[in-house]
Amino acid sequence: MPFSDELRAANAEAWDAAVGHRFVDELWAGTVDDAVLARYLTQDLQFLDGFVALLGAAVASADLPEPRLVLARQLGLIAGDEDDYFTRALDRLEVSAPDRRSPELLPPTRGFLELMDGARRSADYGAILAVLLVAEWLYADWAARDAPSPADRIHAEWIDFHRGPAFTTWVAALRAELDRVGDGAGHGGRARMAAVFGRAVELERAFFDAAYG
Numbered sequence: 001m002p003f004s005d006e007l008r009a010a011n012a013e014a015w016d017a018a019v020g021h022r023f024v025d026e027l028w029a030g031t032v033d034d035a036v037l038a039r040y041l042t043q044d045l046q047f048l049d050g051f052v053a054l055l056g057a058a059v060a061s062a063d064l065p066e067p068r069l070v071l072a073r074q075l076g077l078i079a080g081d082e083d084d085y086f087t088r089a090l091d092r093l094e095v096s097a098p099d100r101r102s103p104e105l106l107p108p109t110r111g112f113l114e115l116m117d118g119a120r121r122s123a124d125y126g127a128i129l130a131v132l133l134v135a136e137w138l139y140a141d142w143a144a145r146d147a148p149s150p151a152d153r154i155h156a157e158w159i160d161f162h163r164g165p166a167f168t169t170w171v172a173a174l175r176a177e178l179d180r181v182g183d184g185a186g187h188g189g190r191a192r193m194a195a196v197f198g199r200a201v202e203l204e205r206a207f208f209d210a211a212y213g
């Protein structure tokens with residue numbers, strides 16, 4: 001079994017709880033409360049900054065030119081469309097400028113920022129990939145439901161960011177890269193990747209929980 005599948009299977013309970021979370025159900029149904037969405041997106045904007053820094057660290061620490069370019073291209077994409085989405089969504093949800101810039105961080109957001117900072121500072125490419133992969137793959141998983149899009153554009157767009165051929169291809173590349181690096185790592189390296197992967201899955205579940213206060 002590829003290492004990525006092993007890691008996911010080892011964390012199946014938390015993974016499935018996140019993918020089947022009430023927030024995801026309500027997003028698909030178009031019934032997520034504006035206050036819940038505002039809280040979620042405000043926290044996610046802070047998360048995203050840490051993610052961009054981590055992706056930069058992946059670009060810097062990749063051991064081959066080709067994956068480095070794949071990572072760098074994705075970094076460029078995130079800096080474009082997704083940032084514009086947050087501006088429009090938070091405008092509509094009437095989140096104030098100070099709350100966008102520096103909201104009080106909820107515990108899962110703080111936990112994620114610490115996990116990402118630790119991985120970034122370690123420059124441990126395997127650990128960096130493990131965090132990136134959870135964040136992308138778990139989102140691709142919940143966004144892959146075969147269901148009609150919600151009517152609200154802000155809801156539908158958040159789903160659309162995490163599905164479609166470009167995103168699916170990116171997640172597959174990230175998985176293949178983690179598998180390659182895991183195969184080349186020793187027991188200690190794989191154990192570090194597994195620890196970080198498990199922590200990230202727990203944080204994804206807690207991140208959805210936190211949107212409900």
Ligand SMILES: Cc1ncc(C[n+]2csc(CCO)c2C)c(N)n1
Nearest residue numbers: 044047051074078135136139162207
């Ligand atoms: C808590 C949390 N986890 C994962 C994602 C998903 N995600 C993070 S960055 C990014 C950009 C695409 O590469 C995507 C899809 C999220 N938004 N928030």
